[in-house]
Each structure stands twice: as C-alpha cells, then as structure tokens.
Amino acid sequence: MDHAYLRELPVELDLFHGSLDQPDERFVGFDAMTCLEVIEHLDPPVLATFPAIVLGLYRPSLLIVSTPNAEYNVYFSELQYGTSNSKFRHDDHRFEWDRPAFQEWATTIASKYGYNVTFTGVGIEPMDIRKKIHDVGFCSQFAIFCKKEDVLFPSLTFDYFAQLGVSPPQIRFAHVSRTTFPYFEETGFTDANIIQEIQDRVPYLITPPKDSSCLVIPSGSIIEVDELWSMLRIRQICKTRTRLIDALRSTNANKIFELSADGQKIAVMYEVPVIEYTPWVSPTSTASIVSDEELATSSDDDCKEVKQFKNLKLTDKELNPQHNQTQFQQQEDQSTQTWGQMYEDVLADTGTW
Numbered sequence: 001m002d003h004a005y006l007r008e009l010p011v012e013l014d015l016f017h018g019s020l021d022q023p024d025e026r027f028v029g030f031d032a033m034t035c036l037e038v039i040e041h042l043d044p045p046v047l048a049t050f051p052a053i054v055l056g057l058y059r060p061s062l063l064i065v066s067t068p069n070a071e072y073n074v075y076f077s078e079l080q081y082g083t084s085n086s087k088f089r090h091d092d093h094r095f096e097w098d099r100p101a102f103q104e105w106a107t108t109i110a111s112k113y114g115y116n117v118t119f120t121g122v123g124i125e126p127m128d129i130r131k132k133i134h135d136v137g138f139c140s141q142f143a144i145f146c147k148k149e150d151v152l153f154p155s156l157t158f159d160y161f162a163q164l165g166v167s168p169p170q171i172r173f174a175h176v177s178r179t180t181f182p183y184f185e186e187t188g189f190t191d192a193n194i195i196q197e198i199q200d201r202v203p204y205l206i207t208p209p210k211d212s213s214c215l216v217i218p219s220g221s222i223i224e225v226d227e228l229w230s231m232l233r234i235r236q237i238c239k240t241r242t243r244l245i246d247a248l249r250s251t252n253a254n255k256i257f258e259l260s261a262d263g264q265k266i267a268v269m270y271e272v273p274v275i276e277y278t279p280w281v282s283p284t285s286t287a288s289i290v291s292d293e294e295l296a297t298s299s300d301d302d303c304k305e306v307k308q309f310k311n312l313k314l315t316d317k318e319l320n321p322q323h324n325q326t327q328f329q330q331q332e333d334q335s336t337q338t339w340g341q342m343y344e345d346v347l348a349d350t351g352t353w
Helices: 044-058 070-075 099-113 158-164 191-205 225-229 232-238 241-249 292-297 301-310 325-350
Strands: 011-017 032-036 062-068 115-122 140-147 174-181 222-224 257-259 265-268
Touching: 032 044, 044 099, 062 070, 062 115, 099 115, 099 140, 191 225, 191 232, 191 241, 222 225, 225 232, 225 241, 225 265, 232 241, 241 257
Parallel strands: 032 062
Antiparallel strands: 011 174, 062 140, 115 140, 222 265, 257 265
16 A cells, blocks of 8 residues: 555545434534435435434535436437426436426525525536437436525434434434545644645645746746645645644744734745746657767767767657567667666766766
8 A cells, every 4th residue: 555645634435234214313513424326216205204303403504416317318219308208317216307307406405494595406418419409407406405504403313303203313314334435644744744745845835937947946936825725745644734734833833934913825935946847758759868969969878879869850650569570579679788788878877867
C-alpha cells in the first residue's frame, strides 16, 4: 500500500439489512443521506412512510433522491412509451414518474418537513436526437433536499412519532458487515511543518511570467486557500481546514505568507523561483538531452552517437510496430547498454544532461 496517498480521515462502511418503513435510531442525525434509484421499488405503504421517517425523523442536512424519468423512455423503443403497451425499465418497478409528478411529490414533502428542494438529473439524449424530439429531461431525475436551519421541529418524543404515524425508533436493521478503510494516522505536525509543506508547493501553484528569461516570480502572488486545501498532503497533516488557517496565522508564517481578512487567500511574501520542467526524452525521439552547444564544441568520440541520434528521423515504415518487429527488437537490445554507458560518460565530462 502507498501510504503517501491515504485519505486524511478514517472512513467506515457499514452494511445494514432492513425495511425503509421501520425507523432505526442509529440513522438519526447524519449530515447527508442518499436514496438513489430506490423509491420506484417501494410498495405504496412503504413509500407513504418514507418522507416521515427520512425527513421527519432522521432529518439529515442533505438528502439526495433519484428515480427514473418516465419521459425519457421515449428513447427506449422496446418500452413502447406513450402506448397502451408501455412497460417500465425494470420488472420490479412499482411506478415511473414523469418530471411533473416527481417534482410535485418532492415539493410537497419538502414543504411539510422544513426543507428546500432543487431538481437536476443525469443522462441526456444525444444531440442529433434532441433536435428531433422536444425536451424530455434527464434519463434519471434528482431531487436535492437541503434542511432549513431556521425551522424548529418537535423533540423526538413518543407523541412526535405518533404524529408521524410511525413507532419510536429502535434497533431494527440487521448489521451485516463493516469495512474500515486505511487512513493517514501520523500526528504531531507543528505550524512550522505545515508552513514548510506549503512553501514546497508554492512554485507549482503560481503561474510563471510569460517572459521565459525570468528566473523568479516577484513577491505578492495570490493563492486561494481552497487550492491548498485541495492537496491531499495538506489535508493529511492538518486534518481540518481550521488547523490550516491557524498555521497560516501563526508566527511561523510571518514574512512568508499573509492571510486575507476573510481567510480565503494568502499572499506569498517572497520571490518564488521559476520551476524549469525538463521533458522526458524517449529513445525514439528526435530530441536530445544533450544541448546543441555542448555537441558543437565537443570532439569527444563518445558524443558521435549522440550527434547521429539528433539527426535521426524514423520513417513511417520504421515507426510501424508490425514492420520487421524482431529485427527492431534486436537492434534495441543491442543499443541499450551503449546508450546507458554513453550518457554516463557525457555526465562525467559535462556535469549536465
């Protein structure tokens, strides 16, 4: 396992088995829940209880619900959409709603339980077909429910559950399995450690000037804190964005970075050296990792092959991997050791590639 790419926080995946119309207290208070391509498989009594349990009882801050868009079935000829012989996409579907039906259902329950709701989807028809048929929406339609923070709901009492038409939550779902994913567990990183990690990455976050002769980027360059936080290594050693901000405000950041008042940007308070990117050179490239000036002034016999190689241009026939492949492989094998020794000799003589 490559520990450099471990996620910054622990993640556990628990698999449960149960029915959506039976509330379970372990699901109360989650930040987010998803219900993807599920509701169309629910019998009417279970579907009727779904909003009360999920939005009324569990009350996640975010709920995402998706279901097939019946209007899109016009693109599936075998479903015979719009005829008396129309079929659902799956034999287990109890229904398939068009956009107005789904949006009416979602808007009603959002209003009842103190949520805002917006609509989107995934899967669009090909452009050439879209021009021939009126807009039918997405293949699968999504409702995004966001809890209104200013809406107060009754405490979770027996009377509250009675009003919802469900019994109080208990342990109802069977726990099937748990998977714990590995994560970055090193601790003890100081403000100085964090600032140094950021400094190491600054040259790669700033766009160099167009003038190729510039060797440094003047101080005052701006970097978004979001860009820093998007880097896994920074998240690993900070764990939280608050810790990153604290480090940027610490004395270790003095005269190095200046954090904006809103904590969204930093100014780099020193000149940043321009990073020179050296492209990788393959054996079949017409480029060379030895400069023309070095070759022109060198009389060393070891550079003869390099000079010949710089002028070499393979024909289309030679570049064809099916053309005399065996002979090409033999030549390549024979030249490998020669090239390796030659580069070592050039390094020894010039001190550079």
